[in-house]
Amino acid sequence: MKKRTLKRIIIMTLSVLLLTSCDSGDIYENFNSEAEGLSCTATVSFINTSTWPVDYQIVLAAFNQNDYPLITKGISKPAVGDTIQLSLNGIPENCTEISIALLNKSKRLVNQFFTHVITNEEREKNLIQLTATDLNLLDYSRIQQQFFSNCINCHGASEKAAAGLFLTDGKSYDAIVNKTSSKDSTAKIVLPGFPEKSFIIRVLEGKAENLHYDHTNVSFNSETEDIELLKAWINQLK
Ligand code: HEC
Structure with missing residues (x-):
């Protein structure tokens, strides 16, 4: 190999190395x-x-x-x-x-x-x-902001609340936890630790009797995650 060709190859290799090291991120x-x-x-x-x-x-x-x-x-x-x-x-x-x-x-x-x-x-x-x-x-403020925002149009955002149930910020917790349902006197709206026994889950899954409004029609911000979020929250409640 001629000396000049060798020199050229060395220069090219060096410049490639230099270019790649500039791309590596640190300096930038x-x-x-x-x-x-x-x-x-x-x-x-x-x-x-x-x-x-x-x-x-x-x-x-x-x-x-x-x-x-x-x-x-x-x-x-x-x-x-x-x-x-x-x-x-x-x-x-x-x-x-x-x-x-x-x-x-x-x-x-x-x-x-x-x-x-x-x-x-x-x-x-x-x-x-x-x-x-x-x-x-599972901070309650997340449950309020992410989950109950699906509900408040009918449950309390205007002066009326369907079934007298206020699910608005500041009112929802006391309205549901350990509260007897107005539609089924044998059930709690939220029974701490028991999502499947809580009337709210039966309502949302269309399994509650005596209800005029079918809650499986409610549209959720996240169809896949919101009810699961509510169940997880009820599950860890004491
Ligand atoms: C389009 C209006 C509407 C929306 C949205 C809505 N609801 Fe309701 N909800 C009603 C009506 C109307 C009733 C009363 C049904 C009846 O009297 O038969 C009711 C009743 C209920 C009850 C029964 C109350 C009791 O005392 O047992 C629960 C629980 C409930 N809703 C939860 C929810 C939740 C949770 C959401 C949001 C995910 C929601 N609702 C969204 C209209 C709505």
Whole structure:
């Protein structure tokens, strides 16, 4: 092989190596986090992960007093007992709070499992460090926001509530837990620990007698997950 050809091959190999190393990410990432200002790191763990949403999404997100977050980082379902490390870079300056939140399919806020208001000190340091452990996926506020939002049009959002049953925020829990059904005096609307014996599940599955309105016609935000979520919540109630 001629010397010149050999030299050319060496130069080509070197430039290929250089190009690939530029692509490897490190340089780019460092450059990004420094250039983009406010960032957040979070140590997070969850309980009741069997009710991790599929249609909806759990995210680390920054909000500005609005139901749509300005920036999000999706969180994948962790293994039971796992603690996860998350980071969110390039948080816009007009954001006021960081949250671990449940978003619906149009990325609108459904429930916040954890909220932190950004402080001036954190803005100066350009860094927010959070720890949020044992966030409960069966938090009653999720049940209210995700599940009972399917019902309130008839059950209390206007001044009327079908069957006198208010399923609105602040009223629903006391109206259902250990309360005798107005349609079946032998049944509790929600019997803690027993989803299948709870009248509410019989109503939703079309198994309740003496009812004029067929609840299998109710349209759900998530047809596959919402009733399962309610059952899981009743199951762990004491
Ligand atoms: C389109 C209107 C409508 C929607 C939406 C609706 N309901 Fe109802 N619901 C009714 C009516 C009407 C009754 C009374 C039926 C009757 O008197 O026969 C009722 C009765 C009930 C009862 C029986 C109350 C008792 O005292 O036993 C329960 C439980 C109930 N609804 C739960 C729900 C839940 C949970 C949702 C949401 C997933 C829901 N409903 C959505 C109209 C609605």
